[in-house]
Amino acid sequence: MSISKKIKAATSSSSMIRKMFEEGAILKKKFGADKVYDFSLGNPNVDPPRDFEEELIKIAREVIPYKHGYMPNAGYMETRQAIAAKINRISGLNLAGDNVIMSCGAGGALNVILKALLDPEDEVLVPVPFFMEYTPYVENYGGVIRRVKTKDDFSLDVAAMEATINEKTKALIINSPNNPTGKVYSEK
Structure with a gap:
């Protein structure tokens, strides 16, 4: 059995950012990691704070029933x-826990949202440049990406x-700071 032509095409070549990441790894080996600055994937080059690591270890050692089991689909209510509560403090909205659904990362959340919203040929607007994975996220559900130009400084x-x-x-995807530019959009 062979994989689909779509997946074969997607995996046969790397995106430019992945090529930069792979080239960076080669250059680090050649010249030393302290002499090469990798601005490709956004991997942090510093360890998390020690207090954070210690707190994770403490939580991992706690005896909690079903710690490694399944949770409710929408996430733990607490x-x-x-x-x-945090969204309410920041935005002035009045949301309850029932208004929040947890996901495994932004990519997972976007796929669920787009699956819920899109019918074939519906359009999703994205300011350019944008995180290239948005294209397959939208196309997975029959949608079409519509690229929207930004200003010279990458503002909306x-x-x-x-x-x-x-x-x-049907949708507009805005992430701030923007990936890949790092532009933080103003509230205006």
């Missing part, structure tokens, strides 16, 4: 309530976004 061009919105627009 965690969801804590997240809702609201007029360009508004001009791109049409009857097929």
Whole structure:
């Protein structure tokens, strides 16, 4: 049995950022890790704080029933309530724990959200440049990526976004700081 043509094409070549990462690894071996700065994937080059590591070890040693078992699909309610409370403090909203669903990372969350929202040919707007994985996330559910230009400093061009919105627009993906530029968008 062979894999699909789509997956074969996707795995036959690396994205530019992956090529940069792989080249960086070669250069680090050749010249020393202290002489090569890798700005490709966003891997941290410092260890987490020692207090954080110690807290993780403490939690790992706790005796908790089903610590390594399944949890409710939406996540533990106490965690969801804590997240809702933080969002409420920051935004002035009035969310409850029931309004929060946990996921395994942003990619997992985006896939679930896009699966829930998209019908074939629905459009998802993304400011450029953008994290290239958004394309397969959207295409997995029959959607179409619509690229929206940004300003010269990579800030959002609201007029360009508004001009791109049409009857097929279902979502707008904005991440801040932006990946790959690092641009932090203002609240305005």
